[in-house]
Amino acid sequence: MNSAISAHSFKTTTSEAVADLLEQLGPGNPVVVVFFCQPDHDGQVVAAAIKERFPSAQVLGCSTAGEISNQGSTTGTLCAIALPKSLIRRAGSAFADYQQGGVRQALGGALQSLSRSLEIDPRTADPQRYVGLVLIDGSHGTEEETNAHLGDMAPFLSFVGGSAGDNLKFKQTYVYGPGTTLKKGCALCVLDLAVPFQVLKTCHFQxxxxxxxxxxxxxxxxxxxxxxxxxxxxxxALGVRPEQLDFDLFFKNPLGLIIEGKPWLRSPQRADPQARSMTFACEVWEGSEVFVMTRTGDLVEDSRQALERVREELGTRVGAALLFNCVHRRVELDRSKGHEEFVRLFDFPMAGFHTYGECWLGHINQTLTALVLGQAQ
Structure with a gap:
């Protein structure tokens, strides 16, 4: 296996889907396999089957609000990407169960495990060589604390990822590994890269x-x-009455922090008419200045431009990418029938999912984040 391989199964049962997925992934010895599955699939069965096929690989995954690969942007399916040694020298993964001691303690234990397996100090690891993936459960609102502690414990490393989903049921999400199912916690995977990388972050709001x-x-x-x-x-600020506030207004008018000229979005979730308060899908800090945001144009075109910028910054062809796309963006693609056009932007192996929040330097909403890896020379 010299190149990354993306696979996507549309089979409805877990056993059929994972068999189909493994057939598409084929033989080989990937360093990492990351999978994304609809919430009705048994993710632990998926993780175990992938680990059995590729025993030396780091395996992690989560439930979703939709799955993305070169074969489509869908719901009710299973997709994965296998990353080879030509892209990743080695990798380590660990799982933090927040029900065992809380967020900080669980993350500290996970990072210690990664430190031992990779023989690196997360506090001083070379950020040009190492990068992290993070999959967080999307049910308990721990994303801000997770990102804050990762910033404290591994201050120079980028952790890119997203919050697990359950296809807009908002009941229970899952993070998976071999023999592991977390309802409240996260999966971490640190990659020792053999190629250059870039982090893509974009949203079509200003x-x-x-x-x-x-x-x-x-x-x-x-x-x-x-x-x-x-x-x-x-x-x-929107020019409406409080009783008129609804999903469509929230959807079109998130709030944003502006940091170094770039927006970091916070999506309104609901308004409480009794308390006259608002709940967001992301923390809004007391004392912070936020702007009402408006769309700048087309989601697909904005994504295309962001991808072109990343290609230029990468300085080489793209070898693979993992995508973390907000479920609000999925809804927008549903409404515009833009899923096929979105997927066609990516002419290299990729997989990802529609999230309940995106991670990079913090927790954000209504954004696409992606880890983009250069092609092996």
Whole structure:
């Protein structure tokens, strides 16, 4: 196996789907296999079967709000990507169960395990050589704490990934490994790369002139913007009444932090008419200035331009990519019937999923993040 291989099964039962997936992956000795499965599949069965086929590979995966590969952007399926030694010298993976001691303790243990297996210090590892993948459960709101602790414990390493989904049921999500199913926790995989890499982050939104300060907030709930009830301030910024706030308005008008000229989006989830508060899919820090955002154009065209920028920065052809695409973007592609056009952007092996949140330097919404690897020479 000299090149990455992407596979995608549309079989409905787990046993049929994983057999189909393994047939597509074929023989070989990949260093890492990452899979993404619809929530009704038994992900532990998938992980065990992949590990049995490729015993030396690091295997990790999660449930999704939709699956992405070169064969399509879908729901109700199973996809995976196998990454070979020509791209990755070696890799280590570990699982952090937050039900055993909390987020910080579990992450610390996982990073210690990675440190031992790769014989590196996460605090000083070369960020040009090593990069991390992170898959977090999307049910418990631990993403901000996870990213904060990763930043403290491995300050120079990039961790790219997303939050597991359950196809918009919002009941229970899962992170998987061989013999491991986490309902509350994350999977980490650190890659020792043999090729250059870039992190892609893009969204087709820009800031309007309407800005607010979160004057009273806790976690993902904002009680006041600019000293006024959150629902009233947000509605006024949109030019509507608080009782008119609904999914479509939230969908089209997220809020954004602007950091070094780039937007980091926070998606409104719901408005509480009694408390006049708003809950977001991402933390809004008390005292932070946020802008009402508006779309700049087409999702697919924005993604194409972002991919072209990454190709230029990479300085070589792309060998593989893992995609983490917000479920809000999936909904937009559903409405515009743009899934096929989106998938055609990627003329190299790739796989990924539609997420409940995206990870890179923090937790964000309504964004595409991706780990893009150069082609082996």
């Amino acid at each position: 800031a309007t002139q309407k800005r607010m300060v979160a004057t009273k907030a806790q976690g993902r709930v904002v009680y006041e913007f600019d000293g006024a009830p959150a629902t009233e301030a947000y509605a006024a």
